[in-house]
Amino acid sequence: MAHFTFVVATTVPPSEAFHYVADMRLFAAWDPFVVRAVEVVGPSPGPHSEVNLVFAGLGPFRTLPLHVTAFEPPERMVIEGHTRFVAVHDELSVTPSPGGSQVRYSASVTLVGSLHWANRALDVAAGPYGSTAAKGLRAALGGEIVAAGPTA
Numbered sequence: 001m002a003h004f005t006f007v008v009a010t011t012v013p014p015s016e017a018f019h020y021v022a023d024m025r026l027f028a029a030w031d032p033f034v035v036r037a038v039e040v041v042g043p044s045p046g047p048h049s050e051v052n053l054v055f056a057g058l059g060p061f062r063t064l065p066l067h068v069t070a071f072e073p074p075e076r077m078v079i080e081g082h083t084r085f086v087a088v089h090d091e092l093s094v095t096p097s098p099g100g101s102q103v104r105y106s107a108s109v110t111l112v113g114s115l116h117w118a119n120r121a122l123d124v125a126a127g128p129y130g131s132t133a134a135k136g137l138r139a140a141l142g143g144e145i146v147a148a149g150p151t152a
Helices: 014-022 024-030 113-141
Strands: 002-010 034-041 050-055 063-072 076-082 086-097 100-111 144-149
Touching (some): 014 076, 014 086, 014 100, 014 113, 024 050, 024 113, 100 113, 113 144
Antiparallel strands (some): 002 144, 063 076, 076 086, 086 100
16 A cells, blocks of 8 residues: 655635645646546535546556545545555645645555555555655645655
8 A cells, every 4th residue: 555645835725725626627737647637426626526537658547536535625525436456545634824724635545456466566656656746736836845755
């Protein structure tokens, strides 16, 4: 299993930051590994939203369906998805801070089925992936990364 977490501090007010990060259709705007997000059930963000995220260059792992399992605006959202090869659990939270907000994004990815043996290698790759996603969100929100890593 791979896990990464990052926290971005921004001057964006909490409700606006939540709305932006919770809108799964916008993931491609800040996560450079996502080519596009196709809304399946809308509207996003919302309590029953579903999207298919399309990633570049991953062959049969290219499309990942995600759905919202918890939606508590403007503070928290949980999304989950799975294919026959991977299970994903992501949680985002937004807290007020002096002059804006802090956005925390935590993701867990587990290879399943015939690929479960490669989870240790996936864990190694999670660091660079998480750092790249954190930089994208920092740029999108005009903030700074205040924590990043496997247990940030």
